[in-house]
Amino acid sequence: MKAIRDFSRSSSFSLSALFTALLMLGVFFIAYFIVISSDQTLIRESEAAIDVDAKGIQEIYYLAGIDGVTQTLRMRVQDSTNSSFYAIQDQDGQMLVGNLSDWPTDIKELRTDRLAVFNIDRSFVANIPSAIEKDAQSYNVLGRTMVFDGQYQLFIGRKIDDLEIAQWVGRTFGWLIVFVLCLIAGISLWVGYYVVSRINDISETADRIMNTGDLSARLPVESTWDDLSSLAVSLNRMLSEIEYSVNNIKSVSDNIAHDLRTPLTRLRQRIENQFDEETARPLLNEADNLLDMFNGLLRIADIEADKKRCAFKTNAVDDIVHDVVEMYQPLADDKNIRIAAEIKPTSATCDKDLIFQSVANILDNAIKFTPEDGLIQLYCGYANGEVIIRINDSGIGIDADKHNEITQRFFRDESSRTTKGNGLGMAMVAAIVKLHRGKLRFASNPLHTGSGLGVSLYFPTGL
Amino acid sequence: MKVLIIEDDPTVSHFIRKGLTEASLTCDVAADGKRGLQMAESGQYDAIVLDRMLPEMDGMQVLQHLRSKRSETPVLILSAKSKVEDKVVGLRSGADDYLTKPFAFEELMARLELMVQRSAATPEQSNVEVTLTAADLTLNLLTRKVHRANQSIELQGREFRLLEYLMRNKERVITRTMLLEKVWDYNFDPQTNIIDVHISRLRQKIDKGFAVPLIETVRGAGYRMRDNIEDRMLS
Numbered sequence: 205m206k207a208i209r210d211f212s213r214s215s216s217f218s219l220s221a222l223f224t225a226l227l228m229l230g231v232f233f234i235a236y237f238i239v240i241s242s243d244q245t246l247i248r249e250s251e252a253a254i255d256v257d258a259k260g261i262q263e264i265y266y267l268a269g270i271d272g273v274t275q276t277l278r279m280r281v282q283d284s285t286n287s288s289f290y291a292i293q294d295q296d297g298q299m300l301v302g303n304l305s306d307w308p309t310d311i312k313e314l315r316t317d318r319l320a321v322f323n324i325d326r327s328f329v330a331n332i333p334s335a336i337e338k339d340a341q342s343y344n345v346l347g348r349t350m351v352f353d354g355q356y357q358l359f360i361g362r363k364i365d366d367l368e369i370a371q372w373v374g375r376t377f378g379w380l381i382v383f384v385l386c387l388i389a390g391i392s393l394w395v396g397y398y399v400v401s402r403i404n405d406i407s408e409t410a411d412r413i414m415n416t417g418d419l420s421a422r423l424p425v426e427s428t429w430d431d432l433s434s435l436a437v438s439l440n441r442m443l444s445e446i447e448y449s450v451n452n453i454k455s456v457s458d459n460i461a462h463d464l465r466t467p468l469t470r471l472r473q474r475i476e477n478q479f480d481e482e483t484a485r486p487l488l489n490e491a492d493n494l495l496d497m498f499n500g501l502l503r504i505a506d507i508e509a510d511k512k513r514c515a516f517k518t519n520a521v522d523d524i525v526h527d528v529v530e531m532y533q534p535l536a537d538d539k540n541i542r543i544a545a546e547i548k549p550t551s552a553t554c555d556k557d558l559i560f561q562s563v564a565n566i567l568d569n570a571i572k573f574t575p576e577d578g579l580i581q582l583y584c585g586y587a588n589g590e591v592i593i594r595i596n597d598s599g600i601g602i603d604a605d606k607h608n609e610i611t612q613r614f615f616r617d618e619s620s621r622t623t624k625g626n627g628l629g630m631a632m633v634a635a636i637v638k639l640h641r642g643k644l645r646f647a648s649n650p651l652h653t654g655s656g657l658g659v660s661l662y663f664p665t666g667l
Numbered sequence: 668m669k670v671l672i673i674e675d676d677p678t679v680s681h682f683i684r685k686g687l688t689e690a691s692l693t694c695d696v697a698a699d700g701k702r703g704l705q706m707a708e709s710g711q712y713d714a715i716v717l718d719r720m721l722p723e724m725d726g727m728q729v730l731q732h733l734r735s736k737r738s739e740t741p742v743l744i745l746s747a748k749s750k751v752e753d754k755v756v757g758l759r760s761g762a763d764d765y766l767t768k769p770f771a772f773e774e775l776m777a778r779l780e781l782m783v784q785r786s787a788a789t790p791e792q793s794n795v796e797v798t799l800t801a802a803d804l805t806l807n808l809l810t811r812k813v814h815r816a817n818q819s820i821e822l823q824g825r826e827f828r829l830l831e832y833l834m835r836n837k838e839r840v841i842t843r844t845m846l847l848e849k850v851w852d853y854n855f856d857p858q859t860n861i862i863d864v865h866i867s868r869l870r871q872k873i874d875k876g877f878a879v880p881l882i883e884t885v886r887g888a889g890y891r892m893r894d895n896i897e898d899r900m901l902s
């Protein structure tokens with residue numbers, strides 16, 4: 205299982221998403237600014253200046269006629285702060301004054317009073333305006349023409365190369381910032397993703413250790429620079445420590461098994477040797493029972509510890525259940541208990557011996573706690589994609605509020621003290637069910653006979 | 668019969684040795700794998716009890732060395748692990764039987780005897796057999812018919828297999844665990860005396876009404892199928 209199954213629900217993602225959103229807001233503003241500032245604003249200023257210029261010249265023409273205009277333009281052209289292009293020609297196409305040597309062709313096509321951008325080659329410029337760059341090959345000029353009395357045609361132009369450079373710089377920087385912001389947004393998302401996937405790696409390993417019980421597994425440590433890796437390093441140290449202690453405990457308890465077995469065997473022999481048959485029998489039975497109990501406890505511990513599931517194979521569960529019924533049938537026959545079994549073809553990945561053991565334990569209880577002439581109903585099949593084995597009996601049953609005590613070790617209900625047993629059978633079933641990632645459910649009076657217990661065992665078909 | 672015990676835990680080896688000596692068998696003990704292998708290679712033993720986990724040399728390695736040298740001494744593996752896969756690996760590497768700790772001495776004894784008997788029998792003997800006999804009881808493996816003193820007996824599937832196993836190992840002690848493993852083919856721990864119930868059913872069919880019962884209970888160990896009974900007692 206992944207700790208963070210959905211990347212978009214992690215806190216790292218929320219944070220990086222927030223950053224991204226803020227940055228995107230910035231990007232949006234800058235982009236807006238770029239769009240606004242491009243062409244329009246700056247160009248419009250130049251347009252306004254040209255229009256003002258044109259109006260001024262027109263006024264001069266009205267007051268002082270063409271001579272006044274030529275005079276003014278001549279002065280303007282020679283002025284050292286001039287940055288405009290002027291040209292005026294008469295009806296015959298004769299240039300009167302200006303800093304253009306000729307009327308550029310594309311200006312000829314221009315309709316009067318319309319503003320347009322021209323590219324004027326340097327060869328057309330007779331007298332380069334002193335305030336502008338001298339060594340350019342050509343100039344980008346925003347300009348318009350106007351006609352006085354149908355006789356004289358005037359061209360006014362302003363160089364807009366500088367404007368374009370300013371615009372280009374503005375735009376480039378704008379896009380650069382946009383790019384940087386996008387980059388930051390991307391990186392923050394990536395960092396979020398990196399953190400999440402590292403956490404997932406770590407928690408997957410942790411889960412694997414829990415599931416398999418393989419304490420020799422270690423968390424991945426990718427680098428030394430990130431904090432998660434130092435966390436993983438210290439967790440790994442902890443794992444080594446735990447592995448060491450667990451191995452210690454294991455070797456001790458493995459030995460206990462035999463250490464206890466030997467004195468018990470000795471006890472048995474003493475009893476056999478020193479007492480006559482009649483006295484010895486019940487004592488021997490006690491000793492054997494002690495051994496059985498001990499074996500049962502060890503077996504449960506064994507099943508609980510065995511998380512590797514090595515013996516798991518695909519088995520026909522129906523065959524196993526069949527064999528259990530066949531094995532326990534004589535026991536039921538002796539009490540004239542009818543076993544009504546419905547066993548459907550069922551297969552699952554499981555441990556054959558353990559499934560046999562658990563069904564046997566449940567069926568054993570059902571027979572044990574059902575009086576003569578009773579009924580036991582057994583079902584084996586699938587339910588919601590899981591294997592279900594259900595054993596219902598018409599026996600003495602057990603109070604519903606004690607159902608969750610049934611699987612506790614050594615639990616035996618008051619009502620069942622007279623029967624044989626150690627109270628370990630259902631504890632073993634619970635351990636086996638847990639190993640199979642299944643669940644165990646109890647029901648009271650399942651056959652509507654007034655009493656009885658129903659035990660259902662579910663486990664997934666595959667692991 | 669001479670038995671070699673290769674076991675590092677003195678408690679266990681002492682426990683086995685004592686039991687074997689009481690049954691008037693001779694035995695030697697080796698406390699580590701290397702020493703055990705040396706002694707086993709001398710070839711003077713009828714059976715070897717081999718612990719899986721040993722110092723110097725692992726029990727499985729000892730077994731592999733032994734089998735690679737064509738030694739056919741029957742080997743019973745002892746192991747603290749009760750997992751099935753261990754058992755499978757053990758038997759596949761050439762062990763003859765497998766027993767998990769803790770075990771009852773009677774269990775070990777019964778298995779040792781059976782193991783030695785089986786390895787002594789020539790293969791033809793067991794293969795060609797079509798009918799098994801024990802005293803006046805006969806079991807035909809082909810027709811699946813069972814007769815006692817010419818009286819036909821009806822047996823169900825599992826009862827037949829139970830009887831077959833007992834008859835194949837007649838005059839040997841067979842423990843309940845061995846029956847579970849061999850007749851039912853499940854490695855499990857019955858909470859009840861379920862095997863006894865099956866045996867008593869079988870007795871009902873083959874011993875009831877006859878003067879001499881053939882299935883004998885061996886106290887503290889299991890059952891034995893009797894064979895050597897004088898004819899005059901049977902009739």
Ligand SMILES: Nc1ncnc2c1ncn2[C@@H]1O[C@H](COP(=O)(O)OP(=O)(O)OP(=O)(O)O)[C@@H](O)[C@H]1O
Nearest residue numbers: 569570573601616617620625626627628629630657
């Ligand atoms: N089918 C059932 N009907 C009524 N009570 C039951 C049933 N199954 C279990 N119980 C109750 O739950 C207790 C625990 O059952 P469990 O199988 O663990 O122990 P046990 O059968 O008493 O002993 P063991 O199984 O070790 O021989 C029983 O003693 C009994 O009180």
Ligand SMILES: [Mg+2]
Nearest residue numbers: 565569629630
């Ligand atoms: Mg029980």
